[in-house]
Amino acid sequence: MSILKRDFYSRNTLEVAKELLGCKLNRKLNGRVYSGIIVETEAYTQDDPACHAYRGRTPRSATLFGKPGLAYVYFIYGMYHCLNFVTEPEDTAGAVLIRALEPISPLSNTNGPGKLCREMKIDRELNEVDVTTQKSGLWVEKYLEIPPENVITTGRIGIKAAADYPWRFYIKGNSFVSRGKA
């Protein structure tokens, strides 16, 4: 049960995205802890046309320039939230989108970024909370080691800009990844 500390997040976004696979996401709610294994992620960086921080700092994207190890939660398509973790040192933007979980405790339907937020009751109140401490009610622990040959890399999903960047990662053979192209 070792919680991932700030120096884990304060690195290259692509590496963090890969290494988050197999880690355990925990959400404390009403005295209960909900958990799932991260099985699918996507990377977004400052130089990336698809990133919210691409055109600089705005009220929404300010979180991405903040401290690594914070949560970045945004609202999309009028009804869904998406959960990211801020990466790179402070003042450099970057984030990893959590796209899918394999449920452990009382969870189901977590095979997509919008769905897992609904299951875990993640909304904008959790934007900018510190994910490196249990006190925030949202934290990540080291859990499984995923050997590199079991990490599949593909283009990202659901975006138009820079859709060809091979910045989506998922665990080979896992049945909880979201709709996937190979």
Added chain:
DNA sequence: GATAAGATGTTA
């Protein structure tokens, strides 16, 4: 199985 459309509100 694939593809299309609709729901819905925040953002710049």
Added chain:
DNA sequence: AACATCTTATCA
């Protein structure tokens, strides 16, 4: 007007 989505409907 676009959007880092999901569900339902309509084909096959």
